Amino acid sequence: MQNYKMLNRKLKKYSPVFLGPMLIAFTTVFIVPFIMGVYLSFCKFTTVDNAVFNGFENFINALSDTNFLNALWFTVKFTAVSVITVNVIAFFLALLLTRKMRGSNLFRTIFFMPNLIGGIVLGYIWNLIINGVLGLMGVDITYSATYGFWGLVILMNWQMIGYMMVIYIAGIQSIPGSLIEASHIDGASAFQTLKSIIIPMIMPSVTICTFLTLSNSFKLFDQNLALTNGAPNRETAMMALDIYNTFYGSIGQQGVGQAKAVIFAIIVALIAWIQLRITRAREEQL
Amino acid sequence: MNKQKTVLQAIFYIILTALAIVFIAPIIIVAFNSFKNKLYIMSSPFELPNSNTFEGSNYLRGIVSSGFFGKDITSMLTGFSDAWENSVNALSPIGAFGRSLFITVFSVLLILLCASMCAWYINRSDSKFCRLFYNILVFSMVVPFQMVMYTMTSTVTNLSLNNPVGIIFVYLGFGAGLSVFMYSGFIKSVPFEIEEAAMIDGCNPIQTFFKIVFPILKPITVTVAILETMWIWNDYLLPYLVLGSRFKTIPVAVQLTMQGAYGSVDWGAFMAMLVLAIIPIIIFYLFGQKYIIDGVIAGAVKG
Structure with missing residues (x-):
């Protein structure tokens, strides 16, 4: 000492x-x-030097801006769908790839690869594919917000499934083999083993993956910009893109943009705080 | 029983193979479209190039229009002469590829050096200031970029850091949260006694850090290096706001090609650019696959 x-x-x-x-x-x-x-965020300004205090006006403007509320709702819908699809598919792929079959490493390599490609490039790759498919019907992705929504969901799945899959694989592989063996000896069916042993044992991985997809989907920007850029008529702009548009796409709205950014940051911080609470609660149980 | 198992196994292989094809197909489709004439890309993206639709010059046009490589390499590859130098698209000595590489490599090296030193100091010191600094660093990981993008851009511009060297300093600040957090988690498990012995034997803290501590940190250094490399190489908004169109990195070059085109996109050149943007990532992945996947898992679990 x-x-x-x-x-x-x-x-x-x-x-x-x-x-x-x-x-x-x-x-x-x-x-x-x-x-x-x-x-x-409490000022009216066009550059950092000419700020004039104006109280909560920016926040009132932000929360009464239909573009912003629409972006919030679109983001929530997109996040909910993505979190579920990404995690369900990633988990089942992880189950398949931990079955000691030949070639599982090759599959893992392929499924993980899209995660390394940056959002802008990913967005334009899928722009080509989705517009190619929709082109057969004579429309493109800017035709309706529904196309943009599902386009973004597909893109998000393509990018995140491999990432979540490797986390689930690591989780499943850390379950002691003796535990699964014992359940086989006791005559448990594959489904019972899954339900009573594998799923409870990988709950920490489930928490990690859920919150990773949650915050990544919520904060999505590059992919949104490259795939739809909000089209049609800003209907597919998510929160990050809406904030960006308020700052750089309209005149004299910087204060409102900053207020939107503060609201956005509070929501993201809230999500992170909930995750922390859940993780802590689990650690205390053990 | 055994036969049932074989059938099941076969079904699994079919599912996995089908999914693997779905995962690779988009990249393959972009790749073969990059060899088609620009008129046939958006109209029939799923057709392979044939003798009618083949076009070999997409890559040359893509490299020139995006400034993917610098002046020397571009004129070597394309044969474009001095006439280019006076045009609007005059190329700088360093292209988007070289610039991305420069920014990524030096930012990551600086982050590794400063974050490891900072994390070690924070963990070995008992001052309240260090605790506070650490807590703010962890907090910064939660804050979305949009919160600071406007004020950060104006601060950085005022300080004349809006160039490819200055942005390295910007990345040091934005990379601080994750890297110090990851290093700290690792340093907590490193016993203090070895360092203590070194210091009693007359090493000063700097010698102790570089001779004793830094080598022990190697596994976590690899992880941090991979996470930061993937982030900085693919980052779009930060370099776009800080450097603008004067100093394009690869993602910025791709986005600006599209943004500035207003409907008259040269799809052939654009497909070639996408392929050129993907190739370095695939090479990086093939060489460091095991480290990358392990690093990403470690980052997710600790982050």
Whole structure:
């Protein structure tokens, strides 16, 4: 303990070297802009220098903007559908690929690959495919918001299934083999083993995957921009894109954009907080 | 019983193979469309190129119009001469590919160095300030980019960091949360005694860190490197806002080609660009597949 204190003092002299670069960079690009952002959400401004305080007006404008409310609803719908489809498909693929069959590594490699491609490129790849299919009916993805919605869901599935699958595979592989063996000896059917052993044992993975897809779907931007860019008529713009459009696509609305961003950040933080609570509660149970 | 099992196995293989085809097909379709004449891409995207529709010059046009490579490589590949230098599309010495590579490599190296040092210091120090700093770093991981994008862009522009070197500093700040968090999780399990012995033997903290600690951190360094590389290489909005169209990275070049086209898109050149954007990722994946998948799992579980 004596040593520890002495070394701590020795360490302190070096704090500029160890902490300095990170502290400066993080303060410059995150802490300062964050505080400015919170303040500016209560101001009318067109550049950071001409801000005039105007109370809650931006928030009132934001919450009465039909584009924003529409984007919020669209995002919620999209997130709900994506979370379910991605996780169900990923989980079943993980079950199949942990059955000790030949070639499962090759399948894993293929399913995971789309996750590495960036959102913009992904969006344009699917733009070609979806417009190709819809072209057979003489329309394209900008024809109706329904097409845009399902286009985004398909894209999200294509990108996220492999990612969630590898997490589920890791979860399933960490179940002790003896447990599954014992259930076989006791005469449990494959379905009973799944229901009573595998699913309860991988609940931590389920939490992780649910919240990863949840926050990734909720914050989706690049794919949205590249696939539909909100068309038709901003109906398929999700929250991140709507905020972007408010900042850069309209005149004098920066304050409203910043207020929308604050609302968006609060919702995202709330989701993260719920996840933390659930994870903590589970850890306490164990 | 055994026969039933074989049948079941066969059904599983059929399902998996069908899905694997669905997963690869979009990339394959883009790839063969990149060899078709631009008139035949949107009208019949699912037809293979034939002698009527084949077009070999898509890649040359894609490379030139997007500025994918710099001036020298482009003129070497295409034979375009000096006439280009005075045109609107005059190419800079470094293309989008080189710029993406430069920004990604140096940002990741800087993040690894600063984050590991920072995380070690935070964990070995007992000051309240370090705790607070760590908590704010973790908090920053939750905050969506839209919250700070406008104010960050103006701050960075005011500080003249809106160039390919300055953006490395911006990435250091935005990469701080995840990287310090991941390193901290790992450092908690590293015993203090080895460092203590080194320091008592006369090593100063810097020597101790680089000779003793940093080598121990290797597994987590690989994980952090992969996560940050995937993020920075594919990032669109941050480089677009900070660097704009003057210094295009690959995702920005792809997006701006489409955004600036207003309906008159050269689909042939565009398909070629998509393929060029995907190839580096596939090469990266083939070489580091095991590390990438393991790293992504570790990142998800800890994040």
